[in-house]
Amino acid sequence: MPLLRVPAILAVTVLLTLDAGLHAQSTKEPHVGYVYPAGGRQNSVFEVTVGGQFIKEANGVYISGSGVKAEIVKWYRPLTQGEYVGLSLKIRFKREELEEEQKKAGKTDPITDEMVYKAVNVTENDLKEMEIYRKRDADPKRQPNDQIAEELTLRITVDATAELGKREMRVLTPGAMSNPIWFQVSQWEERRETEPNDETPDTVIGSTLPVVVNGQIMPGEVDRFSFAGRKGTRLVIAADARELMPYLADAVPGWFQAVLALYDSQGNEVAYAGAFYYRQDPVIYYEVPQDGTYVLEVHDSIYRGREDFVYRITLGELPFVTGIFPLGARADQDVTVELQGWNLVETQLNVRARVDRNRPIRWYSIPQTDKVSIRFPLRIDMMTEIMEQEPNDGPETAQAITLPVIINGRIDRPDDEDVFRFDAVGRVVAEVYARRAGSPLDSAVSVTDATGAEIGFNDDFRDEAEPLITHHADSLMTAAMSGKGPYCLTLKDAQRKGGKDFIYRMYVRAPRPDLDLRVVPSCIMARPGSHVPITVHAIRREGFDDPIHLSLVDPPEGFSLSGAVVPGKADQVKLTLTVPPVAPKEPFLLEMEGQSRGSSRHRRFTRPVIPAESMMQAFLWLQIVPAEQWAILVNGTPATKPPLELLPVDRINIRPGGSTLLGAKLTAKYPPPNELRVELTNPPKGISVEKVSPEGPGLIVSLAADAAAAESGQEGNLIFEVVREWTPAPTEEIPKPQTQRRSLGILPAIPFQVAGQAQTRRK
Known part of the structure; x- marks a missing residue:
């Protein structure tokens, strides 16, 4: 991939009046919970409020796309309970002190509030903030949340030519980048x-x-x-x-x-x-x-x-699409797309279905008026496609199909059923793509043999690649065909509804193990020369259980992955992204892909790794929500190289209940070996660093595996962090100093496997 730079892809605004501490590593990552208003009109300048946490040190704003700029105006946070109580006690104690002094002096003049405030240096702004706190605290309906307690005021400038639609907005601090929030660009009055x-x-x-x-x-x-x-x-x-x-x-x-x-x-x-x-x-x-x-x-x-x-x-009297037919097309074929909805001027568009190697969904646009166009998605596939033909409401009128095939159709009316007749031997999969494309259809699929006996049925299946869907209503049925047939496949709405918008795209084929891939986080802010932990999630389909080999797609020089394999059957792996000592100063985009190299059970194929964010839902569930771009910002002074390196190994084999020894070479004379600690970040279940011992010119790192928790065959990566731990010499001011800790950096990820014997295989 060619290096993509600002302003063609990203817009980043960074304050220039920064102090010497700009590149200090942030201890707490910024979090943003909302932006208000969450959008603005083309060719306008306006202010917005970003609510979040740990954003006081914000020095820039990242907005995807071109034509939108942001300038930080000010930061604000209401008084915390501790600050309010502290000020209140300060005022009370000073009043008591002044009253006691008055009493001793034999004076009877009253102590005014102004006298007390002046004596303790409480300003008008302090009093205003205290009143705000009292009102907020007295509101029984208020639901305080520390994650949105801070406010950042931004001045937004939207160019006249800024592209319409959603953007990702993130807040930058000296050492980190926040989670994304959506920001919209419109063409209407706001x-x-x-x-x-x-x-x-x-x-x-x-x-x-x-x-x-x-x-x-x-x-x-x-x-x-x-x-x-x-x-x-x-x-x-x-x-x-x-x-x-x-x-x-x-x-x-x-x-x-x-x-x-x-x-x-x-x-x-x-x-x-x-x-x-x-x-x-x-x-x-x-x-x-x-x-x-x-x-x-x-x-x-x-x-x-x-x-x-x-x-x-x-x-407004604006066009609104309620349905698209068909929902997809075969690659490199012409298709006429019909739009249903309200206030539509143009309802048909002839398009050529083009393949996008990164994603199966491709977006098209159809103008409605001089000012308004509608964008709509099409799913592009390689299989043969047909249109459903009515009447096909029962076995007697079933539409004949030849597998494999994609059927584009509608459940036209309530209680409508679409029936298809086919011959097949072996296992057959019927997958409905409707709700995931915006159709209201709640599909149910069944298959019967030549005698009319039902041999397969499915109503709903949960697609983990679609975390924003609240009702996973698409069907995925697998059935075994013991004879040639004929068989009848029936598709209907489970709620017995129907209509012109109840559109579907049904795949009827042999099982095809596959996967989707996500990388978290979707945006990385790193120092030159550092190793950044990331997580790749694998959403496996139809029994795919081979290892997945990960790689960057045409990255800038020096960027690489360590531990770049998702083990077979694993649904995620933690690995590291290496940032070179010299890297682009502007934000840029990276791409990653995962490859199945083929086996006796599975074919060879490649899939893109889609950037995503981990979002918590309702206190409990974590959802992996896709983002638009995998953006990288290399910022700050070069990272200090950790003072030790683990001796190179292909894989660490760990014996449950035993210890595994790793050798480490010192690469610097300072800090002394007795102050160095090696720790695991996000350690796998049951695996820990038992101890670190000086050994000759280096160190020995001893890993322990809990026999009850570490499962035999468990695979993944170990990511080590080097930490300096020391106690300063006592002084007169601090006779009993506390132990200090400082991170010295992350090491590249190393693969591991829990095996029957503890051994470390050298490269």
Whole structure:
């Protein structure tokens, strides 16, 4: 891959007035929980607030794509409980002290608040912050969260030519980069809610349509907006809430579940939406019957709220797609795509299905007006494709198919069934791709033999590669065909629903073991010459259990992977990315791929490794959510080389219940060997560093494996961190100094296997 640089791919703004501590390693990684407003219009300048934690030292902002810049204006954090109590006690004790002095002096003049504040150097701003704390603390509905307690004000500049759509935004600190949050670029007028608007509707919209309204929902709050509706307007009201923040770590449901309601000038509810089909963000379509003032209402479904309950609502007579047919096409073939929806001017587009080696989904665009285009995805495959042909509602009228094949069709009406007849021997897989493509179809698939006996059935299967889907309604059925046939394959909606939007794409084929790959984190900020731990997740399909060999795709010189194999049957591996001592100063993108090298059971193939972020949902579940880019920013002074190296080995073989010895060579005279520690980062289950002992000119690292916890055959990588641990000499000021610890760096990952005998095989 050629080196991709700013501004073509990334936009990064970094403050230039930094002190000498710019490149000090951050001890706590920055976290961002929301940005408000979560977007803005082309050709505009505006300020936004980013809520997060450990962002005080922020010195830059990363925004993917071109045409959007950010400047840090200020940082703010309300008083903590400890700070408030400290100030309160300080004021109280000083008042008591002054009153005692007055008493001793025989004076009776009252001690005023101003006298006390001046004596303890409490400023007007301190008093203001104390009042803010009291009000927040007294609010019984408030749900404090340290992860969004800090606020960063940014000044955003969006160019007139900035590409429309979603961007990734991250906050940079001297030693780290935050998790991503979504930021949207629109082409419409933007408005912000004006509080209070719970009882009296906000008039910020007026007669301006189309418009994007930005707001935040607080506990128990309902936001209301009035606007002028004109007779005949085919109004689309689409909310973005979960679209902006897919998961909330400490909320149930695990996202902001927005609800929309529309009222006419008499106060009658004329439209309501709590979702759009299975998608959690609601959409309303309403044909305005007469001129008048209408009121739009938005709130959380169970009236929760907090600063990170951010929404963007787009209102206007705008095109909205409810369905795409077909959902995909065969590579290098022409296909006519039909769009269904509201306010569509163009509903057909002839496209040539092009293969994208990185991802199976390819995006296309169809203009609607001079200002509006619609982007839609197509899934590109290599198999033969056919269209479903009606009537095919039963075995007597079943459509004949030849395997392998992809069938593009619809469940046209409630209780509709599509039946297909085929001959086959051996195992056959039927996989439905519908809900994952945005279709409301809740598929159910069954297969019967020549006697009518059912030999296979599936309703739902969970696709771990699709973490944002809340109802995994697509089917994946495997059945064994004992004779040639004929067999009948039936597809229907499990809820007995149907309609023009109930579109599907069904694969009927032999089993095809495969996988999807994800790399976490999706954005890395590293020092030159360092080794950065990363995690690759493997989502294995249909019994694929071979090792996966990982590699970077055309990386800049000096970048490499250590421990770059996902062991057979493993669903993840931790490895390290080596950053060279001299690296590009600008942000750039890396790509990674994983390869199955083939075996007696599985074919040879290559799959891209998609960048992703690990997000917690509702206190409990961790979701691996795909991101757009794997971005790298090499920043700071070069990393100090660790003062030791482990002697090279291909793999460390560890015996359960025993010890395994590793040799280490010292590469520096300082620190002394007795101050060096070697520790495992995220150690595998049951494996630990038992001790580190000086041995001749080097060290011996002893690994221990708990026989009860470390399973025989367990494989993966060990990632060691070198730490200096020492106690300073006592002084008069500090007669009993505490032990100090300092990380000296991460070593490249080394493969290991828990085996029957403890041995280390040299290269």
